[in-house]
Amino acid sequence: MRLRSQPAERIDRNHPITFTYAGEEHTGFAGDTIGSALYAAGRRVFSRSFKYHRPRGLLCCSGHCPNCMMTVDGVPNVRVCVEPLRPDVDVRDQNVRGSADRDLLGVVDKIGGPFTPVGFYYRTMIRPRRAWPLYEKVLRNLAGLGRVDEKANGHGPYVTVHRRVDVLVIGGGPAGRAAAEAAEGKVLLVDDRAAYDASYEVLSPATALAIYEGGLVPVAAGNTLHRIRAGRIVVATGALEQPLLFPGNDLVGVMLPDAVRRMVDEWALQPGERAVLVGEAAVDLKLQLARAGVEIVAVSLRPESLSAHGRRGRLASIDLDGERIDCDLLVVSGGLQPAYSLLAQAGARIDYEPRRGIFVPTELPAGVEVVGAAAGDIEQVPAPAVLDGRGDKCFVCICEDVTTKDVKRALREGFDSIELAKRYTTVTMGPCQGKLCQLASTRLLAHETDTDESAIGTTTARPPWRPIELGLLAGPHHEPAKLTPLHQRHEALGAEVIWTGAWRRAFHYGDPAAEVRAVHESLGVIDVSTLGKVIVEGPGAAELLDRLYPNRFSDLKTGRIRYGVLTSDGGRIMDDGTVARLDDELFYVTTTSTGSEGVVEWFEWWNAIWGYDVEIVNVTGALAAMNLAGPLAREALAPLTDAPLDNESFRYLDAKEIAVAGVPCLALRIGFVGELGYELHCPATDAGSLWDALVTAGATPFGLEAQRVLRLEKGHVIVGQDTDSESNLLSARMGWTIKDDKPDYVGKPAVPHLEVREKLVGFTSDVLPPEGAQIVRDGRIAGRVTSSRLSERVGGAIGLAWVDPDCAEEGSVISIRVDGTLRPATVTLAPFYDPEGALLRS
Amino acid sequence: MSFLLTCPHCGSRPVDEFRYQGEVTRRPGPVATLRELTDYVYFRDNVAGVQREWWYHRTGCKTWFVAERDTRTNEVLRTLIPAPTGVATPQ
Incomplete structure (x- = not known):
């Protein structure tokens, strides 16, 4: 109709x-x-x-x-x-x-x-105790509003947009439009109603959700969240029509004046047939109602008593000052309340003004202004806190179904502050977030406690101004993944790919044990492009590295490589890697796979303090790296390069620039996995052809799992896996890297004070303890396993563990808790495999 | 926390582009008592007021700089690239 x-x-x-x-x-x-x-x-x-x-x-x-x-x-x-x-x-x-x-x-x-x-x-459903699971099941089923469709993606996909403007006007009423007209620079007006043409930009329908520090205003516009930064924010959010408190005030047919105005003017709907108008703003509707053919049966500006009575939830009659009137529409107005929430979030003070019965914003923070009704530009006489009347329930909060009786009961029980009453009764905590009940509940509390509204105050205003879908806050789905230039090769080989930090890495290619055997017996190749790769170059490079690492690099000869561990100034282990000297003033530094950015920031930070003439460049993404390892490594590499590979020309810990299969490489002869090996670093764009050449030459691709077994056989530590934020070089038995005769380096002041409360050792065992298993001694926990694997080569379980220092002797027997029982293990200090490193040097 | 920070190179940018490295501290030098070391490594003044602190423009120009920020209001009074001192602590 x-x-x-x-x-x-x-x-x-x-x-x-x-x-x-x-x-x-x-x-x-x-x-x-x-x-x-x-x-x-x-x-x-x-x-x-x-x-x-x-x-x-x-x-x-x-x-x-x-x-x-x-x-x-x-x-x-x-x-x-x-x-x-x-x-x-x-x-x-x-x-x-x-x-x-x-x-x-x-x-x-x-x-x-x-x-x-x-x-x-909290009260009815706690007895008997054992029935709680039943209550909970019922309550869970009844609680909440609506059901989220787990398969649907809400209104998604969602988008986040970042913007900057000079002036942001929130609210497109007359005051907001005037402010936008008058503003200079890049002006944006946000309005939650339909768009219109203007000399400034209008974003609508859209809702400003909050004002955060730095002038950040998130604005919801359909599927898009605009994160707007504004130099000046003009709040023109207007005022909110307030309901009246009287019995039956939630019946279908009780409406606020603006609702009636919109129904008639915008949608040509008849809001009822027989109307009663209560309150000043309601009485102003006479014109609309006449046009809509609604009979006005009674009018009252300030009734003494009012109650509404329904039939099947719909308004049927009212008692107005003792007179019963049949009606199906009751338009009530409890006056206006400035919509101050955004201002309160921004840090404005909110004060009660008794003359007009409203809370008004004062003491605005810098950069935030308020105009129009939101500023309190309203003339009205305050409506009564609650109207007397008998009959139905009288709701303070229609969102949460909180009645005046509930608030009174909460008061009797001692919840007399607005913040306590809010939490206990949940008034203002529903979907309207206090828009229709904040003022009403404050005034009811003031009325019931015989104080005034200023003494009661308001609850804290928090974002968002209106409920929004979580997806809008989450934004588009991003899961950043770093792929090496060889990623497609791994996928083509059927690798199982896992996350290591942000990197996607090949865990194995089907049979990690066979991959381990290939490296030990013939030849393997692993993609180690994830290694952090950093160039440190300049006249101060050697001295900078000397001051960054406990180890010494200034005496490193060109073309040689040295291992280095980075420590904090507190002496804790942070990262490790190799440093190759490529020229007098040029060093090539590798870091752990997850550490490269942190290491570069750390280097840059110290150099901001010291000011060495050095460039520090992170080339992790620009270069690929692969480690060719196994007894056949030299034989396989020889046909691919003109460079001499014999053990005199290319020694262990040598770094040489050579071409392999036509690809320019920096070849580092190091051995993380314990066999003769060459770590080849090349431009990322050439990685595929180098890899293919190595595989064609007979190298078996091996993944992370095989590498973990192989390095464990060598007792090589993985920083972050075998060490933690408490580990220092002495306790990790890497004191040999400390060159304490240097005048200063990061971590030096801590060296004399380093404590060895536990030591990192290797162990062998008959059963495989899980990583993280406890070491138990005299019934107390005395350490933990950090790495463990079965090793075919060693013939049993091997691992690394932190143990009491007096257990850190070759051959000590320790007890490890495995599946609830204590299992013996034997401490081993040397590498399990090739303890002399003969293979690496061969 | 959504304040703006003025990078000495890039100008006013949202704080989430930066890494915070904490207060500017005084390094005791290569030889320190345990107390001096502990003070330097673990203790911070944590002032309610203007504090000198290190920031790094991680998603921007990757520059380390010092900001003077009021920890009560997040107002950033000044940012600067400190002159390297060659010794531990920037001035």
């Missing part, structure tokens, strides 16, 4: 739109909201309330109250009064057993009263 054409209606009667509600097809018009189209189709009950499942109908038509929340295209809690109607949209009831008209849970309203007082879940 529509009225005849209204002067400023928004609907376009030439453009019908069909949609479904509860499975039935309905028709509205372009310009309708889902709510207005449903009302036109005869719907009056739009939802059931949170706790009592009372029928609820259109109240504010402004997207503030919870009364019209439905599930739209699978998205729960959509306020259909402001959600634009779109073709074929699927609209359903929520929070009901049955339908909004006939909800089985409506019984809670009839007989649930004694069982569901304020805080009932």
Whole structure:
């Protein structure tokens, strides 16, 4: 049912739109909201309330109250009064057993009263104790509003946009528009209603959700979250119409003036047949109601008493100052309240002004202004806190179904501060976030405690200004992954790929044990492009490295490599790697796979202090690296290069620039995995052809798991796996890297004070303890296993563990807890495999 | 925390582009008592007021600089690239 054409209606009667509600097809018009189209189709009950499942109908038509929340295209809690109607949209009831008209849970309203007082879940349902699981199951089932469709992606995909403007105006009412007109520079106005043409940019429909420090305003606009930085923020959010407190104030047919105005003017709907108007703003509606053919049966500016009575949840009559009046529409106005929430978030003070009965923002933070009704530019006489009357429930908070009785009971129980009463009764904590109940609850508390509103104050304003989907905050789905230039090779080989930090790495290619055997017996190749690679170059390079590492590099000869461990100034192990001297003033530094960025920042930081003439360049992504390892490494490499590879020309710990299969490489003869090996670093673009040449030459690709076994056989430490933030070089038995005769280096002041409370040792065992297993001594925990693997080569389980220093002797027997029982293990200090390093040097 | 920080190279940028490295501390030098070392490594003044602190423009120009920030209001009074001192602590 529509009225005849209204002067400023928004609907376009030439453009019908069909949609479904509860499975039935309905028709509205372009310009309708889902709510207005449903009302036109005869719907009056739009939802059931949170706790009592009372029928609820259109109240504010402004997207503030919870009364019209439905599930739209699978998205729960959509306020259909402001959600634009779109073709074929699927609209359903929520929070009901049955339908909004006939909800089985409506019984809670009839007989649930004694069982569901304020805080009932703390009180009624705790006895008997053993029944709690049952209560919980029932409550969990009933609690909440709407169901999230786990398969649907909300309104996604979501987008985040970052913007900067000179002036941001929030609110497109007359005051906001005037402020935007007058502003200079790049001006953006955000409005939650339809767009319009202006001399400045308008973002709408969109809602400013908060004001954070630094002038950051997140604005929700459909699927897009705009993170707007503004030099100046003008808040023109206007004022919120407030309801009145009287028995039956939630019945379907009780409306706020703006709702009625919108229904008639914008959507040509008749809001009722017999209307009673209460309050100044309601009385102003006479014109609209006459146009809509509504009979006005009574008017009262300031009634003494009021109560509403319903039939099946719908308004049927009222008692107004002792007179019973039949009606189906009751327009009530409790006056206006400035929408100050964004300002309060920004740090403004909120003061109560008794003359007009409103809270107004004062003491605005720098860069934030307020204009219009939001500033308190309102003339009104305060409405009474609560109207006397008998009958139905009187709701303070329609979101959470909190009644005046609940608030009074909370007061009697001692919850007399607004913040306590809020948490206990949940008033202001529902979907409207206090828009319709903050003022009402403050005034009720003041009334009941015989104090004034300033003494009661307000609850803390927090973002967001209106509920939004979490997906909008999360933004688009990003899972940054670093891939090496050889990643496609690994995939083609059927590698199992795992995460190591942000890197995706080949864990193994099907049979890690066979990969280990290949390295020991013939030849393997592993992609180690994830290694951090850093160039340190300049006249001060050698001295800088000497001051960064406990080890010494200034005496390193060109073309040679030395191992280095980085420590903090507290002497703790941070990272490790190799340092190759390529020229007098040129060093090539490798770091752990996850450490490269941190190491570069660490180098840069110290050099910001010291000021050496050095360039530090992170080339991790620019270069690939692969380690060719195994007894056949030299033979396999020889045909691919002109460079001499014999043990005199290319020694262990030599670094040489050679071409391999036509690819320019920096070849480092080092041996993390314990066999004769060459670590070849080359431009990332050439990685594929180098890899292919090595595989063609007979190298078996091996993955991370094989490398972990191989390095463990050598007792090589992985920083971060075998060490933690407490580990120092002495306790990790790497004191040999400390060159303490240097005048100063990072960590030197700590060296005399280093304590060895436990030591890192190797162990062998008959059973494989899990990593993290406890070392137990005399019934107490005395250490832990950090790495463990089965080694075919050693013939049993091997590992690294932190143990008491007096157990750190070759041959000591320690006890490891495995599956609840203590298993013996034997401490080994030398590498398990090739302890002399003969193979590496061969 | 969403304040703006003025990088000496890039100008005013959102704070999430930067890494915070904490207060500017005084390094005791290569020889220190345990107390001096502990003070330097573990203890911070944690002032409620203007503090000198290290920042790094991680997603920008990758420059280390010193900011003077009021820890009560997050107002950044000044940012500068300190002159290297050659010794431990920048001035």
